Amino acid sequence: MTAGWRSALIVAVLLAAPAGAQEVVESAAPRGPDLTLAGEPLVRIGIVDGPVEYIFGNVTGAVRLADGSIVVADEQSANLRRYDASGRHLWTSGRSGEGPGEYGGLWLVRGCAGVPVTVFDWQQDRSTELDVAGNVLATRSLVPLGAHPYGAPVCSPDGRLVFTPWPDDMGASYEEDLAEGDVYRWHTALVSVEGDSVVTLRSGIPGAERFFIQAGSSGPRDWGKDVEFTxxxxxVWYGTADDYELAHLDWTGRVTRVARWAGPDLTVTGERVDAYREAWLARYDDPEARRNFEREYWPDTRDQLPERFPAYEALVALPDGAFWVKTHAWLAPGEELHLLDANGAWLRRLTLPGGATVLDAGRDWVLLRQRDELDVPTVALYELSEVGG
Known part of the structure; x- marks a missing residue:
């Protein structure tokens, strides 16, 4: 067991608490051994040159269907593509536009029961359902409901669409107290679409950390925290990424359980800051451009970095109610997925290769967005195995 991870599992259940109190689940060590990726993926999709259906520009999502096939959303080409379990292209659906089956922004929505593929157009605030052949079944605009998701929505098992909306004031209520470069955190809510109603489950949640530019203008903070949910x-499980803690809301908006567990140290070290600076410099081929970045931009970028990393940056639910928690990408040389059971107890840990983005996952597999040695975006499906197994 590595330093910082305790050796006992403690589950504190407040059985004698009054009605409305929360159950607190504290996990100090996993129940099972750590997991690792198989040496090679079962399938990898994405090439630098060749048939266009295998070339990706901007992969914004991918899901694995029950038959093992994979659907990938490529926002640059404004389409969805389905591949069989061996990676062979089956169909392409969609194009740029505003009509049925046309998209401006493209996010895949996970977990929509009874519908093979659901996509959300973030430019038009509209969801589209497709069958397994890529045919459009239905479209629905959220605009008449006044609903404007800030990030990608997620489906609940019973069909509700859950998301965090754009704040009404976009942080304007903070502006009178801010100077250029100041960091603030706006407040948001968790809402669900139920029929023709938008139901607020909880409001006043600390949302995205932003840095102030000028009145009416701000940007996301580098390594900033945000609310994550599934x-x-x-x-709904949700958390603000301040620490390794999540809360469970029932569908009335009542917090019924709090899960806490141990994780990597969140301190932003000089080593991590140096690595971040080098990653920025690697984007510039011209020596003068590199020098200009260090003179003009790096001081402000460095000063806006937090002293602590967010604890996590994504949650991925499984059909049995368990869920994966993805730690922040810059926390450690190896990124991690933590598996928590349906009650919030921590079960296992999976170490990921650096730079991987989790698109979909199960108990024994994970679907990642990666880049190859030529910086070509690919989608790869890996089986999981126990460390030392």
Missing amino acids: PVSSG
Whole structure:
């Protein structure tokens, strides 16, 4: 067991607490051994040159269907592509536009029961359902409901669409107290679309950290925290990424459980800051451009970095109510997925290669967005195995 991870599992259940109190689940060590990726993926999709259906520009999502096939959303080409379990292209659906089956922005929505593929157009605030052949079944605009998701929505097992909306004031209420470069955190809510109604489950949640530019203008903070969430059948797990802690809301908006567990140290070290600076410099081929970045931009970028990393940056629910928690990408040389059970107890840890983005996952597999040695975006499916197994 590595330093910083304790050796006992403690589950504190407040059975004698009054009605409305929360159950607190504290996990100090996993129940099972760590997991690792198989040496090679079962399938990798994405090439630098060749048939256009295998070339990606901007992969914004991918899901693995029940038959093992994979659907990939490529926002640059404004389409969805389905591949069989061996990676062979089956169909392409969609194009740029505003009509049915046309998209401006493209996010895949996970977990929509009874619908093979659901996509959300973030430019038009509209969801589209497709069958397994890529045909459009239905479209629905959220505009008449006044709903404007800030990030990608997620489906609950019973069909509700859950998301965090754009704040009404975009942080304007903070502006009178801010100077250029100041960091603030706006407040948001967790809402669900139920029929023709938008239901607020909880409001006043600390949302995205931003840095102030000028009145009416701000940007996301580098390594900034945000609210992360995932719906399950019993409600929604959510957290603000301040620490390794999540809360469970039932569908009435009541917090019924709090999960806490151990994780990597969140301190932003000089080593990590140096690595971040080098990553920025690597984007510039011209020596003068590199020098200009260090003179003109790096001081402000460095000063806006936090003293602590966000604890996590994504949650991925499984059909049985368990869920994966993805740690922040810059926390450690190896990124991690933590598996928590349906009650919030920590079960296992998976170390990921650096730079991987989790698109979909199960108990024994994970679907990642990666880049190859030529910086070509690819989608890769890996099986998981126990460390030392």
